[in-house]
Amino acid sequence: MLTHPTHERLIALGLTGMAKAFEEQRRSPDLDALSFEERIGLLVDREAAERDTKRLTTRLKFAALRQSACVEDVDLRTPRGIDRAVFARLVAGDWIDRHENVLVTGATGLGKSWIACALGHKACRDNRSVLYHRVPRLFEALALARGDGRYGRLLKTLGRVQLLILDDWGLSVLNAAERRDLLEILDDRHGRASTIVTSQIPVEHWHDVVGDPTLGDAILDRLVHNAHRLQLTGESMRKHKARAHALDAAANT
Template sequence: MLIHPTSERLIALGLTGMVKALDEQRQAGATFDSLGFEDRLGLLVDREAAERDTKRLTTRLKFAALRQAACVEDLDLRTPRGIDRAVMAHLVDGGWIRRHENLLITGKTGLGKSWIACALGHKACRDGQRVAYHRVPKLFEALAIARGDGRHARMLKALERTELLILDDWGLSVLTSSERRDLLEILEDRHGRGSTIVTSQLPVEHWHEAIGDPTLADAILDRLVHNAHRLPLAGESMRKRAATLKPLDPKRRA
């Protein structure tokens, strides 16, 4: 068999996974001799499919730019935070994203709101969905700059096409007039077409005041809240708890 010309042809076709699997079969020698042609070919195809899946996931995670490297498998359900296991299982399943529903995660600082949002974003990437993470203050800054250099419409279009948009740290300050218009535009474009996760220290009932303008607040919340799942967190700060439980360094001075 002309191994090297075959490998070169596979590389030229972009089938690098098959090249690796073919090389492994060569080096294994007699291990694969008992397998028929179709079985050995099937192993090559499976390897190629796995390689492509990994590359696509890497691309989706790079685009998502998640703030934290969080996975749903690492979610702490033992620490009391008001997380219902059945509700979390439903969120991890991801059906709500396919139905274009939203998720509102609220609670005081340190309870893991951003971590949970990023973990769900990571799971959505693994499920083949396009995800984007943004801290709300920085997103509004970027949109303001984009409005000045002609990229504003393009940024809004990219947000519209995202299947899961994560808006972190919402409600830290009352929105300005341009921020209200941008937020309404984003939610209007995404309504019924994509899902949005919002994390906030403010309870949902105070979001109206954080938006500022009563008319625009009604329009924004109508598109965001009415079909949203809610995950209100309560309890002691996870960061404070971790610092309390952390053993003291014996070399550290008192």
């Protein structure tokens, strides 16, 4: 079938979704039974869906989530101390509108990063801006930015994003520059945006990680007082999955 001039005009106007739907309608005789309004409605719906997909792709690329995680895939059956009602409220995302934080703590292997990235992915789907950083590499990036003049721009990006994910917090005691950097980030975001923090260290020991009583009070006051907490417990999910795979393999032999 030859390309229709209307199809080319739609492409030229940037209406790729409508262009695709227009060609599909031309190839489908069954659509002749639809009214003019119904066929136009299908074109508009396809364009809207195409634009939503492009926006989501752009948001996910900017977010740079470490895990390809979705909230629908979070395992709530394995005992990890996750309250289903609390998790459902976090998935709904109203806490982001209220500029509240989420603290996910627990031993290694329990899926802290997965849960954080799943909530980040859901926020992207809800048309919110998200940015993921592992804390050690973020401090390295800030140190480099301070040396080449990008420090202010990077802090502005970290401050403006609607949901910032800080993964692997507390792997080592902060030095003086890192304490100042973290306070700057959290001060910019306090009462304006939401932050997810994951850590192997219980919240009650975070003062020790900051390494300075005064700055520790300032940092934790901006992070903890309005935060929802997920304290994960139980067996490592990696061990659980490895054992499940072993049992499946044994059953298939």
